[in-house]
Structures are given as C-alpha cells and as structure tokens.
Amino acid sequence: MSAEDTLRRNKTGIQRILCGDDRFILDKVFENDLITKREYNILKSIREDVEGRVVELVDKIMNKGEETCRDFLDLLQTDEDIKSTFPSLSNIQLPGARPLPRPVQVSSSHSEVFLGQDNKNPKMDDLYPLNSQPVGLCLIMNNVNFMSLGVRRGSDKDAQSLAEVFSELGFRALMCKDQTKDQMEQTLTWFSSLNDHALPPQEFRVEEWSGTGFTEPQQPLNHGDAFICCLLSNGMEGVVLGTDENPLAIKHITRTFRATKQSALKGKPKVFLIQACQGYQRVDPEEDNCGGGSIPAEADVLVAIAAGEGFVSFRHVIEGSLFIQSVCQQLRERCPRGEDLLTILQHVKNDVGQKRFPNRPDKILQIPVVAFTMTKKLVLSLHHH
Structure with missing residues (x-):
C-alpha cells in the first residue's frame, strides 16, 4: 500500500x-x-x-x-x-514495516476511533471487561470550605449528583470532604494501594452513598474492574487545591495510580473527573484551549477537566457546576444506548462549549479538556436496584 x-x-x-x-x-x-x-x-x-x-x-x-x-x-x-x-x-x-504494539489513545476532540478498525461494532476484545459486582469504586473528593477562598457553594450538589449516577452505574460511591493537600495525597495513596478487603482509616473520614445520603461505610472496600475519581475543588494551572490552599499536581494524582505487578488496578480503567478552575482567564473564542499539559503518563487512564489550563470553570451556587452536571446528565442519557465513555465526554464537551455569557452571545463560558491513554473502550451500564 x-x-x-x-x-x-x-x-x-x-x-x-x-x-x-x-x-x-x-x-x-x-x-x-x-x-x-x-x-x-x-x-x-x-x-x-x-x-x-x-x-x-x-x-x-x-x-x-x-x-x-x-x-x-x-x-x-x-x-x-x-x-x-x-x-x-x-x-x-508504513508499507513493509514490522507490526507495532497495540495503540494507546491520547487527547481527542472526536469520538473515539481505533486506527485501522471498524468502530461501528466494537468486539468484546475492544472493551474493558466489567464483570465484578459492584463494578468498582467511585471516590468523590469534595472540598467545600477553604481557609481564605471561602465556601464553594454548589459543590455538595455536584457530589450528590455524581454519587447518584455512579451508583446507578454499579459503583460504590464514596466521598471525602474538606481535605488538606496532605490528606488528599494520603487518601489517594491508600486507595491506589488497596488490594484486600479493608475499611478506610477513620482519619480519612470516608462516607458512602446509601441512596438517600452519605453515611459511614459498613462493608470493607475492594477494587472491582474500574476506578472513578472525582475531584471537586478550587484549582490553578495543572493543580487542584486542598482546603489549606496548598496545590496538588494533577499529574501527581494520576501517577499515584501507576500500574505495578501488585496493583489491583493493573490493566483496568482509571478515570479522573476534575471540577476545578485551571487559572483566571475566561475563554476567548479566538483562542485555542487544548490543555495538553494534563495528558496522563500511565496507561489505561482518562482525565477530564472542567476547563483548559489557565481558564476558569463555572459553578452555580445551588445547581452545581456546568461540567459535573453535564457529565451526570450525559451519562444517564447515553449509557443506556451503549455509548463508550470517551464518546459521552465528547458530548459533555460540546454541551458545555455551547453555553454563552447571558450578555455576550459570542463569548463561550468554558470548554472542558479530555486527555487519555485508554487502550480499550469503557462502556458503563445502568444497574437496576
């Protein structure tokens, strides 16, 4: 050829x-x-x-x-x-070139495509297997009360919406609220090294969604076939903040879940949904907003951030943030159709990107950024309780 x-x-x-x-x-x-x-x-x-x-x-x-x-x-x-x-x-x-390894995927503004493959009817080998019950853990880190930045009103609404939708998708939804940078790091390290059934240490103050609210977990935790981490906080370029307003790098967060021979998440999808400003600029439709600095270094990782590096994200004090609420809505609408997570997040990107300032119809509010190294499709299904 x-x-x-x-x-x-x-x-x-x-x-x-x-x-x-x-x-x-x-x-x-x-x-x-x-x-x-x-x-x-x-x-x-x-x-x-x-x-x-x-x-x-x-x-x-x-x-x-x-x-x-x-x-x-x-x-x-x-x-x-x-x-x-x-x-x-x-x-x-190239013609005559020796076969090379299976592709790893990076940031996309299109729906997910595997090179040289028919994308219309994905084979089972193209999907991450999700056979465990529950499917996995969904950890929500919800920082609301900050030392000098004040209260992130509307964040509790985001946390509840995420807990509800990921519970419907078969995950155990857990929340840690108001953690400092060091506490966030310790919590993430504990979850990354979780192999056997265990209850999180009391000092982490982990609560589990019961269907009507968050309560103390009654059953030991164990990783299933996928891990979701939702970070709701203030942030700056490339980082999220603890409630003490010290920064934790997004790349450090994803690398905490580096696959090892001992890791219970080796070869399994690890998804990070981040609702945090990445700076103080507002989106200019004349500028690019790639956010490429957040591309994860490890395999089987997906990072979706509410806004590109250097830009703000928007959160309603009652209804929650544009990004998280769109994620939850699109998951509910599109998972029953069998759409994979990358495709769904593209719809989130399009949905949020269509929002405009009320008095400036030419001015975009924000554009989310998606970066990933997924090797297969992640298709989530609603579970009836």
Missing part, C-alpha cells in the same frame, strides 16, 4: 490523536521541511479550534503527494519526541 493510501485510510485517527498537541506537531512538521514557512505561518494563524488546524495540516501533507506523505508517516513513527507525545501512533505502519 502506498504512503498516500495509508495516510488516507488512517486520516481520521491520525487527526484525532494529533489534536492532543497541535502546536507541537506543527512545529515538528515545519522543522523537517514538510511544509513551507508560509504554510507554517498560515496554519499557526488559524483561529478556529484545535481540530481545524490539524485537519488543515494533514490535508496539506496529502496534497503534496506520495513522497511527502511517506516522509510524514516516517516522522510519526521514528521521531522519539513524537512517539512519546503521541503513543497511539505506534499502531500506524
């Missing part, structure tokens, strides 16, 4: 993956003389979304013919910086 045909066949998947860091791949392509200085400047000046820039870049490469397509595919497979930034690209093969 020609390089041009290979690129055409995998075009959608390549574009999806490269959206994880569009500026990086644009610079790399220019450094390797695959586009001219003028083309580089035109692409760099595109003020649409990230997807628009990447689509234009791939189209330009394809329009340059077989040799440029071959050079582009070779760059994607051989450049060490590109391979480490976009590990999913390991699935793309």
Whole structure:
C-alpha cells in the first residue's frame, strides 16, 4: 500500500490523536521541511479550534503527494519526541514495516476511533471487561470550605449528583470532604494501594452513598474492574487545591495510580473527573484551549477537566457546576444506548462549549479538556436496584 493510501485510510485517527498537541506537531512538521514557512505561518494563524488546524495540516501533507506523505508517516513513527507525545501512533505502519504494539489513545476532540478498525461494532476484545459486582469504586473528593477562598457553594450538589449516577452505574460511591493537600495525597495513596478487603482509616473520614445520603461505610472496600475519581475543588494551572490552599499536581494524582505487578488496578480503567478552575482567564473564542499539559503518563487512564489550563470553570451556587452536571446528565442519557465513555465526554464537551455569557452571545463560558491513554473502550451500564 502506498504512503498516500495509508495516510488516507488512517486520516481520521491520525487527526484525532494529533489534536492532543497541535502546536507541537506543527512545529515538528515545519522543522523537517514538510511544509513551507508560509504554510507554517498560515496554519499557526488559524483561529478556529484545535481540530481545524490539524485537519488543515494533514490535508496539506496529502496534497503534496506520495513522497511527502511517506516522509510524514516516517516522522510519526521514528521521531522519539513524537512517539512519546503521541503513543497511539505506534499502531500506524508504513508499507513493509514490522507490526507495532497495540495503540494507546491520547487527547481527542472526536469520538473515539481505533486506527485501522471498524468502530461501528466494537468486539468484546475492544472493551474493558466489567464483570465484578459492584463494578468498582467511585471516590468523590469534595472540598467545600477553604481557609481564605471561602465556601464553594454548589459543590455538595455536584457530589450528590455524581454519587447518584455512579451508583446507578454499579459503583460504590464514596466521598471525602474538606481535605488538606496532605490528606488528599494520603487518601489517594491508600486507595491506589488497596488490594484486600479493608475499611478506610477513620482519619480519612470516608462516607458512602446509601441512596438517600452519605453515611459511614459498613462493608470493607475492594477494587472491582474500574476506578472513578472525582475531584471537586478550587484549582490553578495543572493543580487542584486542598482546603489549606496548598496545590496538588494533577499529574501527581494520576501517577499515584501507576500500574505495578501488585496493583489491583493493573490493566483496568482509571478515570479522573476534575471540577476545578485551571487559572483566571475566561475563554476567548479566538483562542485555542487544548490543555495538553494534563495528558496522563500511565496507561489505561482518562482525565477530564472542567476547563483548559489557565481558564476558569463555572459553578452555580445551588445547581452545581456546568461540567459535573453535564457529565451526570450525559451519562444517564447515553449509557443506556451503549455509548463508550470517551464518546459521552465528547458530548459533555460540546454541551458545555455551547453555553454563552447571558450578555455576550459570542463569548463561550468554558470548554472542558479530555486527555487519555485508554487502550480499550469503557462502556458503563445502568444497574437496576
């Protein structure tokens, strides 16, 4: 197969993956003389979304013919910086190239796509197995009362909504409220190392959703086939804050759940839903909002953040946050249809991204960011109690 045909066949998947860091791949392509200085400047000046820039870049490469397509595919497979930034690209093969490992997926602005596979009817091998009862644990870290930042009103509504929907999806929903940075770190470390049935230490103040409220857990905890971690707090770029207003890096949080031979979560999906501002800017529709700095380093991890790095997220003092409430609504609507979590989060992104300032219809409120290294689809099902 020609390089041009290979690129055409995998075009959608390549574009999806490269959206994880569009500026990086644009610079790399220019450094390797695959586009001219003028083309580089035109692409760099595109003020649409990230997807628009990447689509234009791939189209330009394809329009340059077989040799440029071959050079582009070779760059994607051989450049060490590109391979480490976009590990999913390991699935793309040049004609005659040796088979490479199964893809790992990175940030997406499209629905989930596996390169070279039919996405319409996923096989069981393409799905994470969810056979345990309960399916797993959903840990909600709900920081409401801060030392000088005041009260995050509406956060309790988010915590309850998450507990309700993940209970309906077969998880045991647990909540830790008002933890300092060190307490958050200790709690996450304990959950990451949980292997046997155990009750969390009293000092963690873990409560479990009973269907009507949060009460002390009565049964020992054990990881099932998936883990959900919901972080509701204040934040700054790349971090969430403890109630003492000390920062805990999002990358550190995900790396706490690094897979080891002893880990009960090895090879299982670990999802992090983060409702926290990532700065003080408000979204400018003329700017990109990629948030690529939050791409997780470990396999089988998904991170969804309410807003991109440097931007605020919005929370109603009674109804809860735009992001979390959209997540809960979309899960309830779309899980019964068999949609996978990545597809559902794309709908969340679209839903939140359509919100506008009341007096500025041209001004977007916020745009969530999704980054992931999932190797399979995560399909959750409603459980009838």
